[in-house]
Amino acid sequence: MTSIEDGAGAFLEIDLDAIATNWRLLSARHVSGPVAGVVKADGYGLGAREVAARLYREGCRHFFVALLTEALAIRALLPGAMLAVLSGPLPGSEPAYRAHGITPVLGALAEIDAWRESGGGSALLHVDTGMNRLGLPEAELATLAARPARLAGIETRWVMTPLVAAELPEDPANAAQRARFAAACAALPPAPRSLANSSGLFLGADFASDLARPGAALYGINPTPGQPNPMRPVVRLWARVLQIRDVPEGEGVGYNATWRAKRPSRIATAGIGYADGWHRSLSNRGGAVFDGRPVPLVGRVSMDLTTYDVTDHPGISAGDRLELIGPSCTPDAVAAEAGTNGYEVLTSLGRRFQRLYRGA
Numbered sequence: 001m002t003s004i005e006d007g008a009g010a011f012l013e014i015d016l017d018a019i020a021t022n023w024r025l026l027s028a029r030h031v032s033g034p035v036a037g038v039v040k041a042d043g044y045g046l047g048a049r050e051v052a053a054r055l056y057r058e059g060c061r062h063f064f065v066a067l068l069t070e071a072l073a074i075r076a077l078l079p080g081a082m083l084a085v086l087s088g089p090l091p092g093s094e095p096a097y098r099a100h101g102i103t104p105v106l107g108a109l110a111e112i113d114a115w116r117e118s119g120g121g122s123a124l125l126h127v128d129t130g131m132n133r134l135g136l137p138e139a140e141l142a143t144l145a146a147r148p149a150r151l152a153g154i155e156t157r158w159v160m161t162p163l164v165a166a167e168l169p170e171d172p173a174n175a176a177q178r179a180r181f182a183a184a185c186a187a188l189p190p191a192p193r194s195l196a197n198s199s200g201l202f203l204g205a206d207f208a209s210d211l212a213r214p215g216a217a218l219y220g221i222n223p224t225p226g227q228p229n230p231m232r233p234v235v236r237l238w239a240r241v242l243q244i245r246d247v248p249e250g251e252g253v254g255y256n257a258t259w260r261a262k263r264p265s266r267i268a269t270a271g272i273g274y275a276d277g278w279h280r281s282l283s284n285r286g287g288a289v290f291d292g293r294p295v296p297l298v299g300r301v302s303m304d305l306t307t308y309d310v311t312d313h314p315g316i317s318a319g320d321r322l323e324l325i326g327p328s329c330t331p332d333a334v335a336a337e338a339g340t341n342g343y344e345v346l347t348s349l350g351r352r353f354q355r356l357y358r359g360a
């Protein structure tokens with residue numbers, strides 16, 4: 001058993017070997033081209049440095065982050081690998097990209113012009129096929145198609161687009177985006193293509209490309225919601241029971257007494273709260289697992305503390321650990337209780353946890 005040391009209220013175990021296994025599983029699916037590792041948002045909250053280094057050791061040679069600062073933080077760990085910044089270069093940042101060998105993702109004519117004028121070189125082109133956030137919109141794409149000289153000196157490593165609804169295989173947006181992406185690529189000078197995210201890898205051969213870009217599935221989030229999860233679980237989270245008390249029938253627990261004891265109850269208070277990313281929307285919902293049995297969460301989740309009804313668990317005492325995320329309480333399941341998705345559960349995971357990496 002691992003102990004919670006250093007006075008931490010909660011303990012996070014991240015299985016880097018499982019992340020590497022997930023990358024290999026996805027690589028085996030995507031026979032048309034390599035599979036990148038998306039490690040933005042600090043590796044979906046699990047540690048970009050640790051995750052990127054482990055994927056690199058496994059043979060991954062393409063990485064994506066959202067921001068230049070994120071790329072700078074891991075560049076030195078990934079010699080020779082492509083490291084691309086999805087959000088596009090801010091004006092004036094081009095020299096930093098070049099100095100550190102970071103690949104920009106160009107998603108506007110202005111970004112293309114700035115990259116060319118600053119010296120050109122490797123880049124990805126991001127085309128908008130329906131997300132309407134970033135990426136070349138149709139009008140700019142037409143301008144570029146009519147004037148390919150604007151790409152002079154730019155080596156387009158990949159043309160890419162993000163899928164709007166890949167986790168919903170029946171959503172007509174998928175086929176529409178695939179058609180728009182094919183048309184966009186046909187209008188541009190020939191270049192390799194990058195299409196699928198995690199769920200896109202499960203949409204079938206039509207969504208195969210020259211480079212897949214999974215994030216969530218690497219971290220064990222189910223890329224096929226509603227179906228069995230093909231990925232390995234990666235994260236375990238425990239919170240320490242700080243105190244247990246008897247609460248008489250009729251008494252409230254926590255702020256605003258949103259839960260009241262309907263019988264004489266035993267309440268365990270654990271050292272985790274919304275400041276640790278244990279969402280306040282979990283108040284009176286969901287729970288933990290102890291000895292393989294569910295323990296209901298009662299009352300408000302507060303900043304540092306969460307309370308559980310352990311009346312039916314006489315074996316739990318102060319110092320014990322309740323399992324909050326694990327094989328039987330997955331990030332997806334926690335997300336369903338919290339009214340969000342597994343991505344937000346992972347990227348919210350706090351900085352106060354004691355962290356242990358397996359397979360580093």
Ligand SMILES: *Cc1c(COP(=O)(O)O)cnc(C)c1O
Pocket residue numbers: 038040086161162196197198199213214215216217
């Ligand atoms: C975050 C992101 C991905 C990874 O998506 P997942 O659903 O986590 O696999 C892929 N492509 C782009 C453009 C992204 O922003």
